[in-house]
Amino acid sequence: MDTAADKTRLGFWIYLMTDCVLFATLFATFAVLRGNVHDGPDAKEIISLPYILVETVILLVSSLTAGLAVLAAKVADRQTVLFWLGITGILGLAFLGLEIAEFRQLAAEGANWQRSAFLSSYFTLVGTHGLHIAVGLVWLASLLAALWRKGLNHANTNKLMLFGVFWHFLDLVWIFIFSVVYLVGAL
Amino acid sequence: MSRIIPDHPSVQSYLIGFGLSLVTTLGAYLVTVNNARIDNNAVIAAILMLAVTQLFVQLYFFLHIGAEKGPRWKLGFLGFALVVVAILVVGSLWIMDNLNYHMMTPQDRDTYIIIDEGFDGSSHGH
Numbered sequence: 482m483d484t485a486a487d488k489t490r491l492g493f494w495i496y497l498m499t500d501c502v503l504f505a506t507l508f509a510t511f512a513v514l515r516g517n518v519h520d521g522p523d524a525k526e527i528i529s530l531p532y533i534l535v536e537t538v539i540l541l542v543s544s545l546t547a548g549l550a551v552l553a554a555k556v557a558d559r560q561t562v563l564f565w566l567g568i569t570g571i572l573g574l575a576f577l578g579l580e581i582a583e584f585r586q587l588a589a590e591g592a593n594w595q596r597s598a599f600l601s602s603y604f605t606l607v608g609t610h611g612l613h614i615a616v617g618l619v620w621l622a623s624l625l626a627a628l629w630r631k632g633l634n635h636a637n638t639n640k641l642m643l644f645g646v647f648w649h650f651l652d653l654v655w656i657f658i659f660s661v662v663y664l665v666g667a668l
Numbered sequence: 669m670s671r672i673i674p675d676h677p678s679v680q681s682y683l684i685g686f687g688l689s690l691v692t693t694l695g696a697y698l699v700t701v702n703n704a705r706i707d708n709n710a711v712i713a714a715i716l717m718l719a720v721t722q723l724f725v726q727l728y729f730f731l732h733i734g735a736e737k738g739p740r741w742k743l744g745f746l747g748f749a750l751v752v753v754a755i756l757v758v759g760s761l762w763i764m765d766n767l768n769y770h771m772m773t774p775q776d777r778d779t780y781i782i783i784d785e786g787f788d789g790s791s792h793g794h
Contacts, residue, residue: 494742498749505753509760534697541693545686548730552679649730653723659693660719664700668708 486639493643497650500613504654507609508661511602515666519597524666527592527603533663536579537655543572544652551645554638562633562641566625569648573618580611603662610658613651620644677732685729692722 515524550565584604587593594604624644627637696718703711727733733742772780782788 491741495745498745501749502752502756505756509757512757513760513764530697530701537693538690541686541689544730545682548682549679552677552682646731649726653726656719656722660696660715664696664715665712667700668704668711
């Protein structure tokens with residue numbers, strides 16, 4: 482624990498661990514309510530696996546590009562940082578767009594949040610993850626603006642690293658959503 | 669081994685992490701799509717094992733957990749969080765399953781016996 486930056490990094494990690502527990506409660510709720518479809522659509526009926534696979538790969542690639550941005554920051558290569566961060570943002574927006582389209586389609590078919598306990602827990606779990614992605618994208622935009630105007634100073638580099646960890650964490654949560662909600666649900 | 673798993677993260681280590689993650693993702697997808705309804709329990713086991721594998725891959729290659737020098741605070745906090753998660757998830761499933769079992773109506777009980785004895789053609793019956 483040498484510097485203030487190290488302490489901040491650990492503190493942020495501890496926050497992420499509480500976020501992990503939050504997602505665990507939403508997963509537990511979803512698992513308990515998976516069969517409570519109230520004569521409405523069940524998991525198989527609302528899931529399109531190819532669509533979800535595309536979303537998953539997009540988010541995975543964005544996690545890689547976020548990592549590449551952090552690597553570029555470590556060697557103080559501002560242009561490369563901006564490039565990879567920009568790609569991360571575009572991929573993140575694509576993911577969010579696909580997810581919102583999926584939700585709107587489901588709602589249009591009557592498979593909305595209020596339809597059944599299963600759907601309530603589905604939208605809460607997946608929606609909370611989507612909300613984290615959205616907030617992350619706002620953070621990313623502000624990082625891009627700060628990097629554009631002030632360059633790779635100490636503060637921006639540290640913030641960028643925190644963003645990278647946050648973004649990796651969101652991809653990790655998505656792995657479990659992909660596996661437990663979508664793959665198992667489609668069986 | 670130290671060439672593949674470097675001390676400092678590099679483009680190569682991120683690409684390895686990405687590649688392994690992609691393989692486990694596609695693997696889980698293909699196992700599901702090709703084996704749905706053939707043996708669901710085996711598929712679920714495979715999906716979960718692949719998910720946990722990808723978790724470890726990403727924790728190491730993307731988040732560098734386990735490669736920290738000095739006191740492993742991050743690993744420790746992660747371990748504690750996972751214990752809490754395990755209690756929450758396993759505990760909820762156990763309790764709610766038990767609750768649902770004990771609160772069956774006679775009609776629910778008929779349905780349960782039919783499924784449990786395999787009278788509906790499912791794989792349960794003896």
